[in-house]
Amino acid sequence: MAKFLSGTQINEFKECFSLYDKKRKGKIEAKDLITVMRCLGTSPTFGEIDRHLQVHKIEKKGELDFSTFLTMMHRQIQQEDPKAEILEAMRMTDKQKKGYILASELRAKLTKLGEKLTDKEVDELFREANVKSNGNVHYEEFTRMVTLPSVDY
Numbered sequence: 001m002a003k004f005l006s007g008t009q010i011n012e013f014k015e016c017f018s019l020y021d022k023k024r025k026g027k028i029e030a031k032d033l034i035t036v037m038r039c040l041g042t043s044p045t046f047g048e049i050d051r052h053l054q055v056h057k058i059e060k061k062g063e064l065d066f067s068t069f070l071t072m073m074h075r076q077i078q079q080e081d082p083k084a085e086i087l088e089a090m091r092m093t094d095k096q097k098k099g100y101i102l103a104s105e106l107r108a109k110l111t112k113l114g115e116k117l118t119d120k121e122v123d124e125l126f127r128e129a130n131v132k133s134n135g136n137v138h139y140e141e142f143t144r145m146v147t148l149p150s151v152d153y
Contacts, residue, residue: 004074005070005073005074010070012040013040013066013069013070013073014066016036016039016040017036017066017069020032020035020036025063026065026066027063027064027065027066028063028064028069029061029062029063030053030058030059030060030061030062030063030064031060031061033049033052033053033064033069033072034046034049036069037049037072037073037076040073042073042076042077042080043080044076048076048079052072052075052076056068056071056072082147083143083144083147086139086142086143086146086147087139087140087143089109090106090137090139090142090143091139093105093106093109094139099138099139099140100136100137100138100139101136101137101139102135102136102137103126103131103132103133103134103135103136103137104133104134106131106137106142107119107122107126107133110122110125125146128145128146129142129145129146130145
């Protein structure tokens with residue numbers, strides 16, 4: 001697994017994993033898997049967690065070691081593509097296939113569906129992506145802007 005993940009990633013994963021290793025036996029409870037994975041920036045669904053556990057023959061009330069966790073994290077990272085997910089969601093909203101949606105429509109979805117954002121968070125997102133609140137959001141451009149790597153200072 002080390003050949004697929006960087007040393008920095010492995011160290012970060014180990015640190016978070018250790019926080020949930022309550023018995024200090026090098027294992028976490030399967031019920032904590034979704035929380036640990038989300039803390040590390042992935043977005044697994046409950047169905048995906050169930051599949052990870054099934055692949056490794058781990059009961060929902062069982063435990064998993066760090067090596068198994070690394071394999072699960074690698075698979076989760078490989079299957080997630082935030083750019084594709086955002087584009088797909090925006091295309092589903094664009095019934096006439098115009099290539100854009102109204103900013104007001106996007107705001108409504110961001111504040112009412114899924115992991116709801118506050119109006120202030122949407123304002124910040126729109127500002128960073130150069131979206132005018134009364135305009136159109138061209139989803140290809142918007143997706144590119146919001147998925148640019150952030151600069152570490």
